[in-house]
Amino acid sequence: MSDVFDRLKNKARPTVPARDTSLAKKENPEKLNDEITKSSHSINEEEKNLPIPETTKDNASIIPQEQQADLPQTVRRTIRLDEDIDTKLDTFCNTEKITRDNFIEAAFLACSQNQxxxxxxxxxxxxxxxxxxxxxxxxxxxxxxxxxxx
Structure with missing residues (x-):
């Protein structure tokens, strides 16, 4: 039995040469980095003359810090269901235009109020x-x- 393990451990695995995964050629990396930095930190002349939208001015589209603290935190879980129940639950949730997660949450809350x-x-x-x-x-x-x- 250990002979099989020894053969598997000592078996030579094929190697593949490393490939260049960079997005730009590395002719002169310092020059390239300087150009990227300049372009990312500069504002185009066209952008300077554009009016600022009202939602950006008054931050109406951004949720205030106090309200963010009040939002519930969600957790991702995987559940396994009986095949028939899974199909019926999918059909029910699609008909009612809700998600499984919302249904499970609501069902638990309703049950916790009715012992x-x-x-x-x-x-x-x-x-x-x-x-x-x-x-x-x-x-x-x-x-x-x-x-x-x-």
Missing amino acids: ELMQEILKEAKKRYHQRKQLGEQRKFKTLEKKINS
């Missing part, structure tokens, strides 16, 4: 959890069986 409904949902959730746990263990044992028999 009887929350207990009913928890009962169903725990039942589904145990079913999935058993299915996962069955798949694991089938995989182990295949590895042992081959």
Whole structure:
């Protein structure tokens, strides 16, 4: 068994020469950097004469710092759903023109205000959890069986 690992470790891997990923030719990098800096820091004559839009003047389009602190922070998660439920949830959300995330948030908030409904949902959730746990263990044992028999 270790002979196989030794062969894999010692196997020569093909190499590829490094490629030039720069966007500009490197004829004179100092001159190029100076030109980039000058152009990025200078304002065109046309831009100087343009009127400043009202939204920029009064910052109406920018959210004030105090309001930014009040906005909820979101977290990205991945969820796995039963195939039928996934299809039904997609159809429902598309019909109602909402996202899954909004529906899940609203459903949780509604359930947290109704303890009887929350207990009913928890009962169903725990039942589904145990079913999935058993299915996962069955798949694991089938995989182990295949590895042992081959």
